Amino acid sequence: xxxxxxxxxxxxxxxxxxxxxxxxxxxxxxxxxxxxxxxxxxxxxxxxxxxxxxxxxxxxxxxxxxxxxxxxxxxxxxxxxxxxxxxxxxxxxxxxxxxxxxxxxxxxxxxxxxxxxxxxxxxxxxxxxxxxxxxxxxxxxxxxxxxxxxxxxxxxxxxxxxxxxxxxxxxxxxxxxxxxxxxxxxxxxxxxxxxxx
Numbered sequence: 594x595x596x597x598x599x600x601x602x603x604x605x606x607x608x609x610x611x612x613x614x615x616x617x618x619x620x621x622x623x624x625x626x627x628x629x630x631x632x633x634x635x636x637x638x639x640x641x642x643x644x645x646x647x648x649x650x651x652x653x654x655x656x657x658x659x660x661x662x663x664x665x666x667x668x669x670x671x672x673x674x675x676x677x678x679x680x681x682x683x684x685x686x687x688x689x690x691x692x693x694x695x696x697x698x699x700x701x702x703x704x705x706x707x708x709x710x711x712x713x714x715x716x717x718x719x720x721x722x723x724x725x726x727x728x729x730x731x732x733x734x735x736x737x738x739x740x741x742x743x744x745x746x747x748x749x750x751x752x753x754x755x756x757x758x759x760x761x762x763x764x765x766x767x768x769x770x771x772x773x774x775x776x777x778x779x780x781x782x783x784x785x786x787x788x789x790x
Contacts, residue, residue, distance in 0.1 A: 600626065652723075654699030654716060656681055664688075670696055673730035677720060677749065679703055679737055683772040687735060690780035695733075698723065703741040704748055717749060724757050731758040733787055737771045750790045760787040 600622060607618035625633040649655070650662035657663070664670050674695035678684050684697050700715045712718070724732065732753060736742035750759050762783040772780065 649699075653684075653697045654681070654701060655684055655697060664697060670694060672696070673728055674733060675720075675723065675727075675729050675731075676733045676735050678735050678772070679742065679745075683735065683737070686772045686775065686780060687784070690777045690784065692781040692784045693733075700736075700745065703736065703739070703745040705741045705744075712748065715745075717752065720749065721752050724753055729757055731760060733784075734759065734761040734790065735772065735784075736761075739769060739771070746790070759790040761790050762787055 604615070604618045604622045607613055607621055608615045610618070613621065625636065646658045647656050648658075648660075650657045650665055651660045652665045653662060655662040655664060672695040674693075675698050676684075676687060676693055676695060677698045677700060678687065679700055679702060681699055684699055687693050687697070698716065698720050700717065700720070702710055702715055704710055704712065704715070720732075723729065732749070734746045734749060736746050746761060753759060775783075
């Protein structure tokens with residue numbers, strides 16, 4: 594009986610993941626259990642390893658196994674632009690496009706009056722400090738085209754006004770769209786057609 598409780602607990606936990614409902618989680622768990630040696634045990638080991646070793650990059654907020662991520666330590670990425678994104682999934686979406694060769698700054702969310710998320714809850718002060726400390730000439734705001742994303746973009750533009758060139762993604766990003774759901778070509782086109790704020 595305890596094994597059934599364990600399996601049900603695993604199904605409930607898996608169902609909390611984005612894109613998995615209870616039925617999908619049940620199928621996934623059954624497949625994992627059936628292929629215990631091939632899938633379940635290696636997955637459990639990897640999950641433990643990632644849980645212990647992965648953390649936020651101290652500079653940009655990307656995920657890394659060391660204090661700084663590969664992007665921040667790469668001399669090829671030391672250009673004068675910083676691309677500001679809402680979360681790590683958006684950074685990864687930008688990287689999939691392969692068009693941006695600069696550095697990033699992950700805010701950790703967007704401003705939201707409804708959710709009581711203010712500037713102090715995001716990494717906006719750290720962005721302002723990076724612009725002051727590093728040789729940044731352009732800040733590209735690659736925030737989602739939602740009300741909260743645009744509110745955040747305007748707030749950041751106000752904070753950095755006169756300090757650096759400010760641009761945002763242009764064509765290709767639909768209103769209400771989120772970067773993580775866009776294809777690589779759309780992200781590339783939007784990055785190339787960015788405009789001053």
